[in-house]
Amino acid sequence: MLLGCIGDDFTGSSDLANTLAKQGMRTVQYTGVPAEDAAADIEAGVVALKSRSIDPQDAIEQSLRALEWLQKQGCTQFLFKYCSTFDSTPQGNIGPVIDALAEALDADRIIVCPAFPGTGRSIYQGHLFVNDVLLNQSGMQNHPLTPMTDPDIRRWLQLQTQSEVGHVAAKDVLHGTEAIRAALLREQLANKRLVVVDALRDEDLMQIGEAAADLKLITGGSGIALGLPENFRRQGKITSSSANWQGESGKCVALSGSCSTATRTQLQLHLKDNPGFEIIAADVIEGRIDAPTIANWLIANQGVPVAYSSADPEIVKQVQNQYGREQSAHAIESLFADIARLLVAGGITKILTAGGETSGAVVEALNLSTLEIGPEIDPGVPALRAGEKLVIALKSGNFGAPDYFVKAAGILDRQA
Ligand SMILES: Nc1ncnc2c1ncn2[C@@H]1O[C@H](COP(=O)(O)OP(=O)(O)OP(=O)(O)O)[C@@H](O)[C@H]1O
Numbered sequence: 001m002l003l004g005c006i007g008d009d010f011t012g013s014s015d016l017a018n019t020l021a022k023q024g025m026r027t028v029q030y031t032g033v034p035a036e037d038a039a040a041d042i043e044a045g046v047v048a049l050k051s052r053s054i055d056p057q058d059a060i061e062q063s064l065r066a067l068e069w070l071q072k073q074g075c076t077q078f079l080f081k082y083c084s085t086f087d088s089t090p091q092g093n094i095g096p097v098i099d100a101l102a103e104a105l106d107a108d109r110i111i112v113c114p115a116f117p118g119t120g121r122s123i124y125q126g127h128l129f130v131n132d133v134l135l136n137q138s139g140m141q142n143h144p145l146t147p148m149t150d151p152d153i154r155r156w157l158q159l160q161t162q163s164e165v166g167h168v169a170a171k172d173v174l175h176g177t178e179a180i181r182a183a184l185l186r187e188q189l190a191n192k193r194l195v196v197v198d199a200l201r202d203e204d205l206m207q208i209g210e211a212a213a214d215l216k217l218i219t220g221g222s223g224i225a226l227g228l229p230e231n232f233r234r235q236g237k238i239t240s241s242s243a244n245w246q247g248e249s250g251k252c253v254a255l256s257g258s259c260s261t262a263t264r265t266q267l268q269l270h271l272k273d274n275p276g277f278e279i280i281a282a283d284v285i286e287g288r289i290d291a292p293t294i295a296n297w298l299i300a301n302q303g304v305p306v307a308y309s310s311a312d313p314e315i316v317k318q319v320q321n322q323y324g325r326e327q328s329a330h331a332i333e334s335l336f337a338d339i340a341r342l343l344v345a346g347g348i349t350k351i352l353t354a355g356g357e358t359s360g361a362v363v364e365a366l367n368l369s370t371l372e373i374g375p376e377i378d379p380g381v382p383a384l385r386a387g388e389k390l391v392i393a394l395k396s397g398n399f400g401a402p403d404y405f406v407k408a409a410g411i412l413d414r415q416a
């Protein structure tokens with residue numbers, strides 16, 4: 001294994017694995033730190049953690065264990081993947097995890113670049129934009145677990161890290177690889193260990209990737225991985241691989257715990273032609289609805305039926321005020337986990353999940369330890385083979401075109 005990656009959630013990890021696979025690296029996504037060594041022919045390994053919203057100390061410990069395993073697999077470069085909307089709180093977990101990985105690797109010039117132009121996330125003057133609005137006006141200010149209220153990534157990160165935060169601005173990035181390399185060195189000499197790097201376009205990310213060829217630790221969204229495979233290819237270390245994807249026949253069902261604007265738009269369109277079961281959070285928390293009822297409903301309905309708790313931010317806020325943020329999230333995630341188990345036991349072979357935390361709960365409940373990367377459904381969302389009789393797609397809350405659910409069901413389908 002050449003490139004060792006640690007993802008702070010499961011959907012985000014599949015986003016990264018998708019990018020690396022598309023750029024020609026043989027990539028596998030692991031759920032948690034594997035007990036066994038990786039197969040010998042894997043070039044990039046993504047250890048997916050569910051560490052985005054847990055206690056920072058726990059996130060550090062899990063990330064260091066992942067790092068140790070990846071080091072044991074022979075990796076020479078490491079990538080810490082977080083969300084392209086930099087999902088975190090003033091306490092972490094991005095800064096504390098980077099600090100710990102940096103110490104363990106004795107790394108410097110650590111790029112911090114959540115940009116993902118393919119999904120509209122760019123960084124200019126240290127500020128993160130989602131399409132044409134700043135992060136804190138994009139809907140992310142209402143995120144149920146990590147509300148992003150400051151678009152200045154330098155300022156937000158500085159709250160979380162012991163290291164000093166530097167910046168490589170677009171004026172350097174737009175001059176290409178050598179200028180980026182020189183600017184990173186300049187920041188290192190000024191004792192800025194973590195460096196937010198502006199990026200507007202995929203070309204910028206390719207050049208940032210090239211400038212990062214000799215860095216031990218790189219951090220960012222999946223976009224930061226775009227240019228890395230080429231470094232290994234240039235050294236003759238990777239050979240092109242062509243994955244042999246085959247979907248599954250049978251019914252496809254969707255589970256959505258994502259309350260993001262994108263998911264709610266997708267649901268609105270999907271529910272015009274497909275049946276939906278709306279899960280009311282209070283009913284879950286107070287035990288008025290259970291998993292078997294919903295699983296049976298999904299199995300019995302035609303089309304691509306969806307069970308969803310996705311609600312308007314105002315409703316989510318009310319639920320959280322009444323029952324607590326953690327408690328309500330936990331209750332809903334456990335419900336989705338139980339539904340998923342029942343679906344698979346009931347013979348379902350294709351499952352779509354929406355929302356990072358929700359997807360994490362489902363992947364863990366189903367014990368899906370290794371995910372093979374299939375074709376891309378929409379930017380950042382690959383089809384995944386999770387077992388001999390199960391294919392899935394894990395959609396990050398904000399990803400996917402309006403017709404995502406139907407498109408995803410089509411790609412997971414076995415082609416005649
Ligand atoms: N109706 C609801 N009321 C309160 N909390 C909810 C409700 N529906 C879902 N949740 C919780 O909100 C959280 C949504 O997070 P999740 O990561 O699944 O989606 P997302 O934030 O849209 O996606 P991403 O993290 O990929 O951006 C989960 O913990 C979920 O259990």
Ligand SMILES: O=C(O)[C@@H](O)C(=O)CO
Nearest residue numbers: 012015083084221356396
């Ligand atoms: O980077 C992103 O936006 C996604 O891969 C993700 O991590 C959202 O949960």
